[in-house]
Amino acid sequence: MNTIVAEGVLRVSGPDRWLATGPNGGYRTAPAAYNISVPEGFDRTDLDTYVAERRERAGFERAGPALLTGVDLAHARGARAGPVTVVATAGLSNPAALPMDPDAAASDDEAGATTADRETGTVNLLVGTARALDRGALATLLATAVEAKTATLQSLTGFTGTTSDAVVVGSTADGEPADFAGSGTPVGAATRACVRDAVRASLRARYADRGIPDSVTDADHGVRTDERATVFEPTDRE
Numbered sequence: 523m524n525t526i527v528a529e530g531v532l533r534v535s536g537p538d539r540w541l542a543t544g545p546n547g548g549y550r551t552a553p554a555a556y557n558i559s560v561p562e563g564f565d566r567t568d569l570d571t572y573v574a575e576r577r578e579r580a581g582f583e584r585a586g587p588a589l590l591t592g593v594d595l596a597h598a599r600g601a602r603a604g605p606v607t608v609v610a611t612a613g614l615s616n617p618a619a620l621p622m623d624p625d626a627a628a629s630d631d632e633a634g635a636t637t638a639d640r641e642t643g644t645v646n647l648l649v650g651t652a653r654a655l656d657r658g659a660l661a662t663l664l665a666t667a668v669e670a671k672t673a674t675l676q677s678l679t680g681f682t683g684t685t686s687d688a689v690v691v692g693s694t695a696d697g698e699p700a701d702f703a704g705s706g707t708p709v710g711a712a713t714r715a716c717v718r719d720a721v722r723a724s725l726r727a728r729y730a731d732r733g734i735p736d737s738v739t740d741a742d743h744g745v746r747t748d749e750r751a752t753v754f755e756p757t758d759r760e
Contacts, residue, residue, distance in 0.1 A: 523607035523650035523692075527595050529580035532557040534609060537650040537692025541660045542587035544688040545569050549657060552586035555690045557611060557646050559595045589646045589688045599723035601716040604708055605652040605697075608667070608716035612724040613643020614735050617681040617744040624748045643728075644686040645671060647717060651709050653700035655693040663691045663703035666710045670717035678725065678734055685745055 523536040535554040542548065542555070546569070558576050566572045573588045593613040600609040649667050667689055672682045703709045725734055735741035 530559040531580035540692040542690040553584045554586040556588040597727040601720040603715045604712035606712035608720045609648045610720035610724045612645045615643040616685045619681040619738045619746040647689045649691040652697045654697040659703045670714040674718045674721045
């Protein structure tokens with residue numbers, strides 16, 4: 523997977539089959555995918571038009587799935603292992619905490635008040651493999667990448683992600699076929715290592731001169747999920 527940065531736009535190319543989360547996500551055939559750094563106070567809602575404007579301003583004519591981030595691309599970091607390459611941008615100003623005891627008291631800060639004049643972070647991942655994956659394996663690759671991101675953040679912080687995390691995964695149509703992409707496969711194992719190392723490196727770059735927040739309380743803003751679900755046991759068929 524090749525990477526180029528211009529005018530606040532990161533383009534990755536090589537894979538041509540993609541699966542993306544976020545607005546206008548889903549399965550897509552395209553020659554490239556993008557991660558676009560947006561300015562502070564960003565409030566555009568015409569995202570397709572905005573993405574096209576930014577891509578063309580950067581000199582990237584070919585359309586593809588795109589993610590948006592409040593993180594400056596100076597903090598983007600990549601990692602390669604085996605047939606996989608991952609590029610991450612990681613900001614943690616808006617964490618999403620999932621306490622295992624929702625009834626435990628939370629401080630006022632943990633309630634998630636937003637500070638409008640502060641930059642919003644997110645953890646974005648662009649994952650590419652030289653292997654050819656079908657739609658099911660590509661979905662498994664996305665799950666593998668998210669699991670690795672969650673494990674990495676939990677090792678460093680008190681939360682599993684932010685309120686705006688997004689992922690694009692891609693595979694190469696004419697590559698060597700791979701039937702599976704879970705954690706026990708070569709593609710999945712390489713993805714886990716790349717996500718871990720790219721996210722950690724991006725966090726080190728972003729927070730080189732300040733501490734990484736380890737809870738919603740320590741971050742600029744975020745959310746804490748205190749709701750409880752109703753647990754049930756599936757009944758036998760009559």
